[in-house]
Amino acid sequence: MRKILVVGAGQSGLQLALGLQSHGYEVTLMSNRTADEIRSGRVMSTQCMFHTALQHERDLKLNFWESQAPRIEGLGVSVAAPGSFDPGPSQRAIDWVGRLDGYAQSVDQRVKMAGWMETFAQRGGQLVVHGAAVGDLDYFSRAYDLVLVSAGKGELVSMFERDASRSPYSRPQRALAVAYVHGLGPRPEHPDFDAVRCNLVPGVGELFIMPTYTLSGRADILFWEGVPGGPLDVFNGVKDPAEHLRLTLELMEKFLPWEYARATDVELTDAGGTLAGRYAPTVRKPIGRLPGGGLVLGVADVVVANDPITGQGSNSASKCAAAYLASILEHGDKPFDEEWMQQTFDRYWNTAQHVTKWTNAMLAPPPEHVLNLIGAAGQLQPVADRFANAFNDPADFENFFFEPEKTAAYLAEVTGAPAA
Incomplete structure (x- = not known):
């Protein structure tokens, strides 16, 4: 042995x-x-x-918790429009959700x-x-x-x-801040299934929201990734969990009002439900x-x-x-x-x-062809679905994400238009 x-x-x-x-x-x-x-x-x-x-x-x-953890059936991407302070859909330059072939889970x-x-x-x-x-x-x-x-x-x-x-x-590219909460409402446009939500604020950072299963049952994770030195980089040294949550929500209200609108009644799952840090x-x-x-x-x-x-x-x-x-x-x-x-x-x-x-x-600012791809996913459901499922198999990004020629050829194939 x-x-x-x-x-x-x-x-x-x-x-x-x-x-x-x-x-x-x-x-x-x-x-x-x-x-x-x-x-x-x-x-x-x-x-x-x-x-x-x-x-x-x-x-x-x-898979001891598979029956208890929420089944995450989609992955959505929203991009904040410049200067948006209104929770309405007009304040999202891009907003779509792709459906996963096999559900995801978080424990x-x-x-x-x-x-x-x-x-x-x-x-x-x-x-x-x-x-x-x-x-x-x-x-x-x-x-x-x-x-x-x-x-x-x-x-x-x-x-x-x-x-x-x-x-x-050689140095951290994001300042990270996590809060596990109860009481988050559903996204009104897709209330019937759970999805991970990727919210991008160009030049500022990202907020990810994902359903999870924790010590006290069903919960959601609010996860800010801030560009170091930018407006989201405010969690360093914050020890009080309530202050951490207050900052999380304040930043949501300022930069992502459509997500803040469903977070007005949240509370931390427990006193250990926050985390902040960064690494290269x-x-x-x-x-x-x-x-x-x-x-x-x-x-x-x-x-x-x-x-x-x-x-x-x-x-x-x-x-x-x-x-x-x-x-x-x-x-x-x-x-x-x-x-x-x-x-x-x-x-x-x-x-x-x-x-x-x-x-x-x-982690880098997206090139034009990637912006086009993410934008196209808002009009073309197969593109949204493929993007979402590449989170399961990131090797697929080689086929349509990194090179402008491959992105153009893929979008042409989906729309039936000749490639540029």
């Missing part, structure tokens, strides 16, 4: 640990918090998982990670509650066939060298070298940390865990050497590279 150590109990670490456990591996999981501490703590993320990522959970029978990671961690322990896994340092891993690496690092923050990340060729940004999007080399000569393999956002503007974090973590699990199972009893580690990461990068390219593009 092969012994594997997983450091970090997020989406990727837990999914991978539970997957290995189900195949008979002897797995030790290190977490810096207990399940109860996670459950009673502050929200850790926004997350909206699309069909492929949800299917990875179903395949491992880990508060406090609920999911705590539940999965308890499941791992109940199934006989060894759970070590300890904040691991590099020195700890040096000691542990001698006792395990493979050490996987999925703790995306802190000292351990410093073991993985930044890959400059894949990391165009970074891709790192996948292999970490320990002082004693041992090697560790980085997982998910340890090695590929994208800005959350495209909602891919938990999706990428799930896909990374699935790819690594397959590589480990296929490898049998051969040593987990440096060559295998690089090949395993490369297998994940085949998927992740599309997410990174698209996310970095969305």
Whole structure:
């Protein structure tokens, strides 16, 4: 029986640990918090998982909250018109919703990670509650066939060298502010189904709204992404949750009045329902070298940390865990050497590279052909639907998003007009 150590109990670490456990591996999981501490703590993320990522959970029978979490059947994009202060539709330069082929879902990671961690322990896994340092891993690496690092923050990340060729940004591109709320009303134009709402304020930032399932049941996430130094960059140092919510709503009223109109009665889900911060999007080399000569393999956002503007974090973590699990199972009893580690990461990068390219593009001001594409989706439902479903499979953006010629050819194909 092969012994594997997983450091970090997020989406990727837990999914991978539970997957290995189900195949008979002897797995030790290190977490810096207990399940109860996670459950009673502050929200850790926004997350909206699309069909492929949800299917990875179903395949491992880990979809414990599927019947309780809202079914997200659409993804909408609204772009604020310049100088808009009226909640009416005339104040949206663009406004559409695409329908998803397979529904998406969001489960508060406090609920999911705590539940999965308890499941791992109940199934006989060894759970070590300890904040691991590099020195700890040096000691542990001698006792395990493979050490996987999925703790995306802190000292351990410093073991993985930044890959400059894949990391165009050296500083944060957005200031992030999250609030989990009860009491948000439906969008009046689509009250019959749940959708993620992507609201773009050119030059200022974005507000994402997504239905979720949290400790107290159905809720919604209000998630501002502000251009650093701009009018949305006001959450730094705000410790009081009520003040955080007040700022969130004040900015909605100013920049996105049609969303504010349905948020006038919201309240925070709990005292831990807010989060703010920022980080530089970074891709790192996948292999970490320990002082004693041992090697560790980085997982998910340890090695590929994208800005959350495209909602891919938990999706990428799930896909990374699935790819690594397959590589480990296929490898049998051969040593987990440096060559295998690089090949395993490369297998994940085949998927992740599309997410990174698209996310970095969305952080920059959109070129004219992308504005045309987003605008066309308001008149052409197939374009809106394809755009929405590319959140599940970002590789599809290669076919119609990045290059003006491909965008023009695609729009011509949909309208039946000759390409320009």
